[in-house]
Amino acid sequence: MSAPTLDRSADAPVAAPVLDEAALQAHFDATIAADHRVEPRDWMPEAYRKGLVRQIAQHAHSEIIGMQPEGDWLLAAPSLRRKAVLLAKVQDEAGHGMYLYSAAETLGADRADLTDKLIEGRQKYSSIFNYPTLTYADCGVIGWLVDGAAICNQVPLCRSSYGPYARAMIRVCKEESFHQRQGYELLMTMMRGTDAQRAMVQDAVDRWWWPSLMMFGPPDDDSPNSAQSMAWGVKRHSNDELRQRYVDMSVPQAAALGVTLPDPELALDPETGRYRFGQIDWAEFKQVISGNGPCNEERVSRRRAARDDNAWVLEAATAYADKHAS
Amino acid sequence: MSEPTTPSAGETTAEGGHGAVPTGPDIPSGAEPTAANTRRDWPLYEVFVRGKRGLNHVHVGSLHAPDDEMAVHAARDLFTRRNEGVSIWVVQANDITASSPDEKDPMFAPAGDKVYRHPTFYEIPDDVPHM
Numbered sequence: 063m064s065a066p067t068l069d070r071s072a073d074a075p076v077a078a079p080v081l082d083e084a085a086l087q088a089h090f091d092a093t094i095a096a097d098h099r100v101e102p103r104d105w106m107p108e109a110y111r112k113g114l115v116r117q118i119a120q121h122a123h124s125e126i127i128g129m130q131p132e133g134d135w136l137l138a139a140p141s142l143r144r145k146a147v148l149l150a151k152v153q154d155e156a157g158h159g160m161y162l163y164s165a166a167e168t169l170g171a172d173r174a175d176l177t178d179k180l181i182e183g184r185q186k187y188s189s190i191f192n193y194p195t196l197t198y199a200d201c202g203v204i205g206w207l208v209d210g211a212a213i214c215n216q217v218p219l220c221r222s223s224y225g226p227y228a229r230a231m232i233r234v235c236k237e238e239s240f241h242q243r244q245g246y247e248l249l250m251t252m253m254r255g256t257d258a259q260r261a262m263v264q265d266a267v268d269r270w271w272w273p274s275l276m277m278f279g280p281p282d283d284d285s286p287n288s289a290q291s292m293a294w295g296v297k298r299h300s301n302d303e304l305r306q307r308y309v310d311m312s313v314p315q316a317a318a319l320g321v322t323l324p325d326p327e328l329a330l331d332p333e334t335g336r337y338r339f340g341q342i343d344w345a346e347f348k349q350v351i352s353g354n355g356p357c358n359e360e361r362v363s364r365r366r367a368a369r370d371d372n373a374w375v376l377e378a379a380t381a382y383a384d385k386h387a388s
Numbered sequence: 389m390s391e392p393t394t395p396s397a398g399e400t401t402a403e404g405g406h407g408a409v410p411t412g413p414d415i416p417s418g419a420e421p422t423a424a425n426t427r428r429d430w431p432l433y434e435v436f437v438r439g440k441r442g443l444n445h446v447h448v449g450s451l452h453a454p455d456d457e458m459a460v461h462a463a464r465d466l467f468t469r470r471n472e473g474v475s476i477w478v479v480q481a482n483d484i485t486a487s488s489p490d491e492k493d494p495m496f497a498p499a500g501d502k503v504y505r506h507p508t509f510y511e512i513p514d515d516v517p518h519m
Contacts (some may be wrong), residue, residue, distance in 0.1 A: 087422035153469070157465075159447060160466055161466075164449055164450045164451060173452065379454045380454050382454070383458070387455065
């Protein structure tokens with residue numbers, strides 16, 4: 063597209079704007095410095111693009127794989143109301159995955175290719191979804207603690223420097239609020255029930271609390287990518303800052319619910335007004351993330367089966383569209 | 389595709405909403421579109437939703453569908469699960485003509501020096517009412 067200048071004669075050479083890499087980089091840097099958003103067709107450093115694709119793809123994969131732990135309870139949820147709520151929630155997770163895959167596509171990634179990479183173990187998803195949902199209380203705890211941690215991570219991403227990612231996160235965050243509240247309400251209902259139900263809630267909290275803290279990633283001094291990611295405005299707060307914020311929010315929620323968080327070192331620091339907490343088992347985290355968690359194999363093999371066994375649906379839809387186009 | 393298939397147990401971060409994943413240099417990003425990517429592909433549609441009567445349709449995102457009708461159905465499921473809209477438009481992304489790849493483009497420059505198109509360009513005494 064050229065400028066509408068007045069003095070261009072037919073044979074005058076049209077000067078294409080020659081922008082060298084340094085000028086493009088300077089323009090990109092200025093956009094970031096002004097806290098403006100980067101949009102799909104802007105020039106961007108290759109590392110920024112690649113980092114975003116990896117981040118958005120793993121986020122999308124997490125939403126898609128994240129349907130499984132709770133999906134296991136769709137048929138077993140104890141009432142029609144609970145089934146309807148759980149179904150709506152699991153459907154939302156699928157929607158979140160779709161928003162994110164389309165954001166990744168604006169950067170040149172291919173959706174089917176990303177799914178293949180997930181299935182082949184070449185791209186990852188959140189470690190949290192490799193833990194099993196052993197009881198129905200786990201559905202409540204996932205809503206409260208796991209989606210609560212996701213909200214802590216995701217709210218700042220609504221201001222991510224990459225426009226399509228930030229816009230997808232705004233939609234996601236609106237819906238996550240329902241996820242967290244339905245989980246907490248489920249737990250409150252169980253806590254008003256029998257001793258056995260209360261014990262079931264406490265057991266679920268005991269199993270999910272530490273993995274939830276791991277969702278924020280390794281400590282800041284062991285997170286070498288964070289600095290660049292924050293400089294680019296892709297990420298807005300450090301892992302430890304977000305984790306601390308999450309602990310501070312969760313402690314009063316646990317008290318209101320009447321459960322104990324499984325950490326004897328958890329205590330209010332009167333000087334900072336924030337909660338100190340115990341040492342996270344990073345060895346476990348590394349085991350789960352590298353494929354040795356309780357459910358890694360099941361999660362990926364189900365995703366593979368969904369791709370392969372349902373391929374005929376896509377083929378049928380394509381055939382139908384072709385037939386009606388002619 | 390000849391990228392390494394061994395997962396890395398190396399570096400991890402919590403970037404992205406749902407928690408930590410490895411981000412070591414040996415985790416490929418998959419950013420480059422290739423010829424092989426054209427398999428299974430349905431056209432990309434851009435989706436516009438009218439939030440309620442009296443408002444414009446606004447771009448909300450994109451999706452893939454085999455044809456226009458399926459695109460509308462998928463858009464309903466994906467973007468209006470909570471009464472977010474009363475009307476949906478879908479259009480194949482390929483059919484959109486866009487102004488320019490970049491805000492540096494001279495396309496919008498001609499408007500830059502025409503300050504007289506704005507009401508604040510004209511000085512009117514403060515005591516003139518209703519202006």
